[in-house]
């Protein structure tokens with residue numbers, strides 16, 4: 297079953313026209329990047345887990361289909377939209393069809409559930425946003441630390457586990473850099489093995505610590521400090537249903553906050569943990585945009601003076617760093633703010649190569665200091681034209697840019713945007729944006 301809103305599937309492009317400053321209150325959906333690891337962590341547990349807040353974004357819906365192929369039953373209670381119950385199937389398909397795994401980056405999270413169901417995982421190279429040469433070698437180091445064998449070929453990779461995934465009692469491993477994917481891969485692999493894990497130099501983004509918190513509710517002992525994640529299995533299997541909630545999408549909330557600010561508006565974005573937006577809010581504040589954070593919301597207030605300081609948005613994997621996925625929306629916002637603003641994403645080296653040519657089509661002048669660093673002087677007056685969402689965040693940044701451009705900006709390639717957001721245009725409309733669907 298496809299949970300994506302039927303109305304949006306027939307729409308490939310949206311036309312944005314400038315209008316009044318955005319205002320009002322809007323609620324975000326569950327986070328794609330949090331839902332994907334929570335779903336696969338749930339499958340790795342080997343018992344029924346109920347998850348709520350599953351977003352209708354395409355990548356998450358694809359993951360549900362992949363889990364069904366990979367040996368798990370995914371029940372969707374009709375009375376609770378956005379809820380699923382993931383349980384191991386008694387008789388998993390002999391030859392699972394995992395072709396869709398090539399369409400999403402996070403298909404790498406399926407290794408642990410596949411090892412639990414089959415004792416081996418054979419997957420195509422992952423897809424997702426084309427924002428650079430996105431490696432996997434750290435994941436393989438993780439599996440090898442658990443004693444698994446990893447085989448690679450042109451079309452994909454295989455991970456073979458002895459003893460159906462169980463094995464080492466304790467695995468100690470230090471990552472060379474704080475990869476989110478590899479950190480969560482290690483956590484889920486330990487869950488399948490029922491082993492203790494000591495993971496040095498881990499990723500500590502909310503997506504990772506969210507998986508740890510979820511496992512704690514299933515009886516695991518999980519601790520994280522800036523140097524290490526430690527994990528230990530429950531002494532017995534805790535009774536009762538395990539129920540997890542997917543957190544509200546911090547990137548969707550940050551994108552909407554940037555959109556409100558870019559139009560000089562005032563609005564509240566609800567359903568997101570304010571603590572997930574601390575770094576973004578700090579940057580907005582620095583740039584002269586008053587924001588306040590609540591436990592479950594961010595509010596953007598109207599700036600009374602244009603006395604902000606230049607933005608310096610540097611994507612980072614360090615615990616208090618800026619999540620790379622906020623950067624494109626900040627860049628679109630910076631085009632409306634006075635000062636010379638600097639941007640860097642060394643994590644996703646192809647991101648600027650996607651976004652900058654599209655911004656240039658709108659007349660933006662951005663100086664490329666290197667393929668991953670650029671600076672721009674604002675405010676700039678853009679002129680609407682046709683542009684393309686070549687990845688999720690390029691799509692959302694272009695919608696923001698279109699809100700301030702003269703005339704009509706038509707953003708095509710909405711399938712990319714919908715990989716990460718069920719319906720971002722609807723949320724902008726709820727804040728008063730003038731967006732018109734362009735049918736296929």
Ligand SMILES: CC(=O)N[C@H]1[C@@H](OP(=O)(O)OP(=O)(O)OC[C@H]2O[C@@H](n3ccc(=O)[nH]c3=O)[C@H](O)[C@@H]2O)O[C@H](CO)[C@@H](O)[C@@H]1O
Nearest residue numbers: 329402429430431432433434435475476477478620621643
């Ligand atoms: C599904 C998901 O959550 N995707 C996010 C995840 O992607 P991604 O899976 O790329 O994130 P990681 O934190 O694991 O990787 C960070 C960087 O290291 C590279 N790398 C990673 C592992 C490896 O074995 N070898 C290697 O070279 C990646 O290609 C990437 O360039 O983090 C990115 C950076 O915060 C975000 O933009 C993505 O939205």
Ligand SMILES: C=C(OP(=O)(O)O)C(=O)O
Nearest residue numbers: 401402424425621688689
């Ligand atoms: C890069 C992203 O997604 P993925 O890693 O799934 O391609 C993103 O969410 O911006």
